[in-house]
Amino acid sequence: MFVTGAAATASTGLLSYAPGAHARPPTATARPLRADPSRIPVSPDDSPAQLLAKAARVRPTERQVAWQRLERTAFVHFGVNTYTGLEWGTGEEDPEIFQPHELDTDQWARALRDGGFTLAVLTVKHHDGFVLYPSRYTGHSVSASSWRSGQGDVLRAFADSMRRHGLRVGIYLSPADQNQYLHGVYANESARSPRQIPTPVEGRRRPADPRFTLPATDYGAYMLNQLYEVLTEYGHVDEVWFDGAQGNIPEGEVEPYDWDSWYELIRALAPGAAIAVSGPDVRWVGNEDGHARESEWSVIPVGRRARGRTDCALAPDAPEHGSRQALLKAQPDTDYLQWWPAECDVSIRPGWFHHDDEQPKSAEELTDIYLKSVGRNAVLLLNTPPDQRGLLPDADVRTLREFRDRLRRELPEDLARDARTTGPGHPERAVDGDPDTAWSAPPSGPGALTLDLGSAREVDRIRLAEDIRQGQRVVRAVLEARDGESWVAAAETGTIGASRILTLPEPATARHWRLRIVESRQPARISEFGLYRAQPAARA
Ligand code: FUL
Numbered sequence: 001m002f003v004t005g006a007a008a009t010a011s012t013g014l015l016s017y018a019p020g021a022h023a024r025p026p027t028a029t030a031r032p033l034r035a036d037p038s039r040i041p042v043s044p045d046d047s048p049a050q051l052l053a054k055a056a057r058v059r060p061t062e063r064q065v066a067w068q069r070l071e072r073t074a075f076v077h078f079g080v081n082t083y084t085g086l087e088w089g090t091g092e093e094d095p096e097i098f099q100p101h102e103l104d105t106d107q108w109a110r111a112l113r114d115g116g117f118t119l120a121v122l123t124v125k126h127h128d129g130f131v132l133y134p135s136r137y138t139g140h141s142v143s144a145s146s147w148r149s150g151q152g153d154v155l156r157a158f159a160d161s162m163r164r165h166g167l168r169v170g171i172y173l174s175p176a177d178q179n180q181y182l183h184g185v186y187a188n189e190s191a192r193s194p195r196q197i198p199t200p201v202e203g204r205r206r207p208a209d210p211r212f213t214l215p216a217t218d219y220g221a222y223m224l225n226q227l228y229e230v231l232t233e234y235g236h237v238d239e240v241w242f243d244g245a246q247g248n249i250p251e252g253e254v255e256p257y258d259w260d261s262w263y264e265l266i267r268a269l270a271p272g273a274a275i276a277v278s279g280p281d282v283r284w285v286g287n288e289d290g291h292a293r294e295s296e297w298s299v300i301p302v303g304r305r306a307r308g309r310t311d312c313a314l315a316p317d318a319p320e321h322g323s324r325q326a327l328l329k330a331q332p333d334t335d336y337l338q339w340w341p342a343e344c345d346v347s348i349r350p351g352w353f354h355h356d357d358e359q360p361k362s363a364e365e366l367t368d369i370y371l372k373s374v375g376r377n378a379v380l381l382l383n384t385p386p387d388q389r390g391l392l393p394d395a396d397v398r399t400l401r402e403f404r405d406r407l408r409r410e411l412p413e414d415l416a417r418d419a420r421t422t423g424p425g426h427p428e429r430a431v432d433g434d435p436d437t438a439w440s441a442p443p444s445g446p447g448a449l450t451l452d453l454g455s456a457r458e459v460d461r462i463r464l465a466e467d468i469r470q471g472q473r474v475v476r477a478v479l480e481a482r483d484g485e486s487w488v489a490a491a492e493t494g495t496i497g498a499s500r501i502l503t504l505p506e507p508a509t510a511r512h513w514r515l516r517i518v519e520s521r522q523p524a525r526i527s528e529f530g531l532y533r534a535q536p537a538a539r540a
Contacts, residue, residue, distance in 0.1 A: 037057065037058065037059040038058065038059060038060060038061045038064070038338065038339040039058070039336045039337075039338045039339070040054045040057060040058055040336060040337050040338075041335065041336055042054065042301070042331065042334045042335065042336060042337055044331060044332060046331070048324070048328055051327050051328065051331065051337075052324060052327070052521060054337050055299045055322070055327060055337050055521060056471060056473060056521035056522045057471065058299045058337050058338065058339050058471055058472075059339060059469065059470070059471050060298070060339040060341070060468055060469065060471075061281070061339070063271075063272055063273075063274055063281060064274065064281055064282075064339055064341060065468060065469055066238075066272070066274075067238075067239070067274040067281065067282060067341075067379065068341055068379060068468065068498045069435070069498075070118045070119050070168070070238075070379055071118065071374050071379060071380065071499070072115070072116050072117045072118060072370075072374065072379075072380050072382070073117060073118060073119040073120070073121065073170070073239070073343075073379055073380065073381050073382075074112045074115075074117045074119070074120040074121070074167075074381070074382055074383070074384055075120070075121050075123075075172070075345060075347075075352075075381050075382065075383035075384070076108060076120055076121065076122045076123065076158070076383070076384060076385065076386065077123045077126070077347075077352040077353045077354075077383055077385045078100075078122065078123060078132070078154065078353075078354075078385060078386050078390075079098070079123055079125075079126050079128065079130050079132065079353070080093040080095070080097060080098055080128055080130045081126065081128065081353040082098075082100075082353050082354050082385070082386065082387065082388055083097040083098060083099070083388060084097065085355055086353075087351055087352060087353060088126075088127050088128070088247045088248055089126065089127065089128025089129075089130065089178060089247075090128060090178055090248070091128050091129050091140075091177070091178025091179035091180075091181060091182045092178075092179075092182065093128060093130060095130065095140060095141065095142070095143075095144035095145045096144075096145055096146060097145075098130070098142065098145045098147055099145065099146075099147050099388075100147065100152075100154070100386070100388065100389060100390025101147075101389060101390065102389040102390050102391055103152075103154070103157065103386075103389075103390030103391075104390060104391055105154075105157040105158045105160070105161035105162075106161045106164070106165070107391055107392060107397075108120070108158070108161065108384070108386060108391075108392055109161040109162050109164065109165035109167060110165060111384070111392050111396070111397040111400050111401075112162075112165075112167060112384065112400070113165045113166060113167060114400060114401050114404060115400030115401065115403055115404050116403075116404045116407065117167060117382070118167060118168060119162075119167055119168035119169070119170055119238055119239060120158075120162050120167050120168075120169065120170060121170030121171065121172050121239055121241050121381070122154070122155060122158045122169075122170070122171065122172060123172045123174075124155055124171050124172060124173055124226075124230060125172075125173050125174050125177070125226070126172070126174050126247075127174045127176040127177065127178060127243070127245065127246070127247025127248070127249075128177075128178050128179060128247070129174075129177040129178050129179025129180055129181075130179065131226070132153075132154035132155050132158075133153045133154065133155035133156065133229070133230070133234075134151075134153055135225075135226055135229055136201045136204040136206075136225070136229065137199075137201070137222055137225045137226060137229075138179070138180070138222075140179045142154060155171075155230065155234055156234065159234045159235055163235065163236075168236075168238040168239075169234070169235065169236065169237050169238060170237065170238060170239030170240070170241060170276075171230050171231075171237055171239070171240050171241065172241040172243070173223065173226060173227065173230070173240065173241075173242065174242075174243050174247070175223070175242055175243065175246075175255075175257050175278065176243070176245065176246040176247040176249050176254070177219070177222075177247075178247055178248060178249065180219055180222060181249055181253070185218050185219050185222055186219045186249070186255050187219065187249075187253050187254065187255040188217075188218055188219070190217045190218040190219075191217070192215050192216060192217050192220070192258065193215065193216075194213045194214070194215055195213065195214055195215070195216045195220070195221040195224065196211065196212075196213055197211065197212045197213070197214055197221065197224045197225060197228055197265065198211070198225055198228045198229070199221060199225055210268070212224075212228075212264075212265060212268065214258075214261040214264060214265060215258065215260075215261055216258040216261050217255065217256075217258060219255050220255075220257065220258030220261060220262070223257075223258070223262060224258070224261060224262065224265055227240075227262060227265050227266060227269075228265065228269070231265075231266065231269040231270045231273075232269060236270070236272075237270045237273050238270075238272060238273055238274065239273055239274045239275075239276055239282075240266055240270070240273050240274075240275050240276065240279065241276045241277060241279075242262075242275065242276070242277055242278035242279050243277060243278065244277055244278050244284060244316075256306065256307065257278075257307065257309075258307060259278070259307045259308045259309045260307045260308030261307075263275060263279065263280065263308060276343060277343070278309065279310075280310050280338075280340075281340075282340070282341060282342075282343045282379075283300060283312070283316075283340040283341060283342050283343065284316055284342075284343065284345070285342040285343060285344045285345075285373075285378055286315075286316040286317035286318070286342075287317060288345060288346055288347070289344075289346055289369075290344045290345070290346030290369035290372065290373050290380065290382070291344065291369070291372040291373065291376075292342050292344055292372060292373050292376035292377060292378035293319070293320065293321075293342075293376065294376065294494055295320070295323065295494030295495040296322075296342050296376050296377040296378055296495060296497060297321055297322020297323065297326075297377075297472060297495055297497070298322070298339055298340065298341040298342070298377065298468065298472050298497055298498070299322050299337055299338070299339060299340075299471070299472055300312060300313075300321050300322055300337070300338055300339075300340040301313040301314065301321070301322075301326070301327055301330035301331070301333075301334040301336075301337055301338075302334065302335065302336050302337075302338045302340060303333050303334065303335050304335040304336065310336075310338065310340070312340075313330035313333040313334040313335075314326060314329065314330045314333075322472075322495075323475075324475075341377070341378070341379070341497075341498070342377065342378040342379075343378060343379050343381050344369070344372075344373035344378045344379070344380050344381060345381040345383065346369055346373075346380075346381070346382060346383065347382075347383035347385070348360045348361055348366070348382060348383060348384050348385075348396055348399065348400075349361070349383075349385065349396075351385070352383055352385065353385050354385040354386060354387045354388070354393075356387070359395065360393075360395050360396045360399045361399065362399065362402075363399055363402035363403045363405075363406045364406070366382070366399065366403040366406075367403065367406050367407060367410060369382070370403075370407060371410075371501055371503065374499055374501070375463075375499065375500065375501030375502075376497075376499075376500065376501075377472075377495060377496070377497030377498050377499060377500060384396055384400065409534060409535040409536075410461065410532075410534050410535075411461055411463060411501070411530075411532050411534075412532060412533070412534070412535055413532070414433070414463075414530040414531065414532060415453060415457050415459065415530075415531045415532060415533065416431050416451050416453065416513070416529055416530050416531040417431055417432075417433055417530070418431055418432065418433075419431050419451040419452060419453050419454070420451070420452040420453075420454065421439075421449070421450065421451060421452070422450065422452075423449075423450065424442060425439050425440040425441060425442060425447070426438075426439055426440065427439045427449050427450070427451075429527070430449055430526045430527060430528060430529040431451065431529055431530075434527075435465065435467075435527050435528065436467075436469075436527070437467075437527065438466075438467035438470070438525040438526055438527040439524075439525070439526045439527075439529075440523060440524075440525055441517055441520065441523040441524040441525070441526070442523060443523050446516070446517040446518060446519065446520055446524070447516075447517050447523065447524060448514050448515065448516040448517065449514060449515045449526055449529055450512065450513070450514040451512065451513045451514065451529065451531075452511060452512055453510075453511050453512075453513065453531070454511070455511055456509050456510055456511045457509065457510070457511070457531070457533070458507045458508070458509045458533045459481075459490075459504070459507060459508055459509075459510070459513070459531045459532065459533055460503065460504045460506070460507040460508070460532070460533055460534055461501065461502070461503055461504070461531075461532035461533070461534055462479055462490075462491060462501070462502040462504075462529075462530065462531055462532070463499070463500070463501050463502075463528060463529075463530035463532065464477075464493065464496045464499075464500045464501075464502070464515065464526065464528060464529060464530075465496065465497075465498060465499050465500070465526070465527045465528035466496045466497055466498065466524065466525055466526060466527065467525040467526070467527040468497065468498045470522075470525045471521075471522070472495065472496075472497050472521075473520045473521045473522045473523070473524055473525065474495060474496045474517060474519075474520050474521075474524050475494065475495065475518075475519040475520060475521060476492070476493070476494055476517075476518040476519040477492070477493050477496065477515055477516060477517050477518055477524075478491070478492050478493075478515075478516045478518055479491040479492070479493070479502065479513070479514075479515055479516075480513070480514050480515075480516055481508050481509075481510035481512070481513055482510055482511070482512035482513070482514075483510065487514065487516075490504060490508045490513075491504055496526075499528075507533060513531060515529055
């Protein structure tokens with residue numbers, strides 16, 4: 001079982017510490033293990049009612065709540081592929097081709113900040129294996145290029161610039177590694193044995209504290225050493241992204257990765273970092289279009305795989321994951337119901353890496369993607385690839401700015417903010433602008449949340465949110481406007497989750513609005529009920 005934080009260290013026994021500033025040694029008195037509410041075991045004998053009751057009890061970790069609130073995150077694909085035109089490199093690229101003469105990571109950071117992004121993930125190592133910082137553990141890195149006389153460090157520049165501009169930092173380190181494969185380290189059938197991390201390197205002295213002993217293969221240890229470098233020498237990291245793709249490595253030769261040891265090291269060195277995609281905190285949505293499902297659940301049936309890996313019990317791109325029907329279908333292959341929220345990765349251009357002949361998407365397309373990702377209980381991860389100069393092209397920078405402006409017009413003033421509310425369960429908490437307070441639907445029935453705007457207002461966008469710290473509960477709800485004495489349905493929604501944005505085909509005008517919960521796994525906890533009238537340029 002995967003346990004987070006200090007408890008993990010004590011309970012799994014994988015990790016042993018040498019005393020150090022960042023690590024606490026396991027305590028002598030073993031504390032009893034508390035059940036982990038982010039991961040509830042399932043039995044094949046659970047009745048449908050028991051299964052649903054368990055789903056309703058699953059809660060996110062604090063780390064997952066913090067990650068979900070990032071909403072708009074960015075990817076930066078940059079590396080030797082930027083110079084070869086390939087999307088998946090071979091591992092045989094000459095490092096000398098990497099020549100970003102005008103590299104300006106402040107320009108990347110400004111463009112992303114101006115686009116409203118909160119975190120950026122850099123491809124520190126893509127499937128080809130070329131490393132964007134001077135790692136002690138490979139010659140296949142920026143150090144082997146004559147760029148900046150072998151003293152260049154893209155990760156350093158990236159991390160410093162992002163923080164300077166108020167963005168958080170994420171790291172993409174590809175498990176697949178063509179270069180290490182060609183050099184006989186990757187998948188060399190070496191024994192999984194205790195490895196000292198960081199592994200000392202002749203002539204490359206540095207403080208090596210804290211130290212760890214973790215089970216790993218040769219390649220597993222290579223990854224651990226790089227994780228150690230990036231998590232101890234580049235400041236605070238908030239996301240570690242492990243891709244599920246294996247590049248061009250033949251299927252039968254994919255290394256059995258040391259997930260458990262990698263996760264243990266990340267938890268010890270960066271306890272706040274969300275481990276994404278091939279990791280326990282964040283799930284790949286199942287496509288690269290930036291689209292979440294209409295009803296996107298964060299409580300997902302998962303199977304436990306070798307070495308601590310978690311997989312969806314259903315296919316990652318299955319049309320449904322968390323609905324009643326999907327939970328029942330997946331039950332034979334389910335070990336746990338887990339809080340595993342969706343991340344929508346998509347590139348601003350057709351490729352993940354920059355190619356001169358490709359064009360960025362328009363602000364309209366990005367807005368549609370936003371509504372289908374953030375507006376459907378997912379986090380957006382938008383890739384913006386720098387070109388061979390080391391700059392984001394003007395066209396992409398412009399699109400990012402237009403995207404931000406377009407979103408501001410899409411959801412301008414919240415007409416429901418501080419609206420008059422009546423009834424039990426503190427309905428005013430759904431309109432106070434505070435994500436940490438929520439209306440509590442009555443325990444006796446589904447309940448409804450009614451707003452009085454003081455005068456009739458035109459509305460064509462609705463933003464809803466559940467207080468996900470209390471889990472994901474709403475299955476179906478209706479938004480209604482009062483016309484005279486009767487309530488008329490303006491929109492319907494399936495799940496809500498952390499954020500649900502509904503667009504009405506035509507604006508509706510009313511003074512009284514209500515959200516009526518039709519079906520819920522537990523009494524609803526609504527932290528946001530926002531009403532908007534999109535400004536002209538945002539309308540189709
Ligand atoms: C995929 C990779 O193969 C692509 O190159 C890219 O990195 C994308 C984000 O994930 O699986």
